[in-house]
Amino acid sequence: MSKIYLLTIVFFSSLSFLSAQEIQIDTVKIGDKLIIGQPSSNSFIHIDIPRNNFVIKRGGLPNISSLQNQQVMVTDISYGKSTVVTFKNVSGKKFFKVYKTFSTNLDKALETGELMLHKSKV
Template identity: 45%
Template sequence: MKQFIYTLAFTFICVGMHAQERYVDQIEIGDEIILGNPSGSHYKFVDVPRKNFIIKRGGIADLSTLNKTTVTITEIFNGKEPKVTFKRKDGKKFFRIYKTMTADFDKAVASGELKMIPEKGKAAIVR
């Protein structure tokens, strides 16, 4: 009976580990993604500075400028919670002061804050 319980528990652990989608494995440095709408009134998984920090540095704190902005991935940090660093494709700065921003990639894609651009020969993630 103990062996059956251990086997069953091991099976659930293995299935649980493979059930999580890792979108970060499908991207490379230089790939382009699109910033989507925030999941609430502000971005949860894209690390956007608070409005008072943007204003103190002389920027324009308008979150609507991020919507549908095409960005290029510059760094990928693999780990327990994979993060990506990205910059704007057109070379401008975010809020006129930040060159790059970061995001918790898997959670941001799952929530729709980041959207992957389908390329020829690659499968697209549509949400």
């Protein structure tokens, strides 16, 4: 009786382990280009942009409208509960003359239009 009980526990625990693994579909890869779109409200919600006082303290110029329609390149991708992407400016300039990179929740930013996939001409 105990062997059957032990086997059923092992069987069900192995099934739960297999179902816990999710298959991540890569929307973007490192080096892909994206375009920053319109903010979903007065400011960007899903792109992690520092508040204006932090930008000013570091000597930058906090102008949210300067980010719109800017072309950025993916530098790092982190998978977890959500896909977090770090990106930099394609032109090599810093954002607000201070920050080299920003990060974002990729799925939510694409869904709201804060980020758009760059359509390269082939």
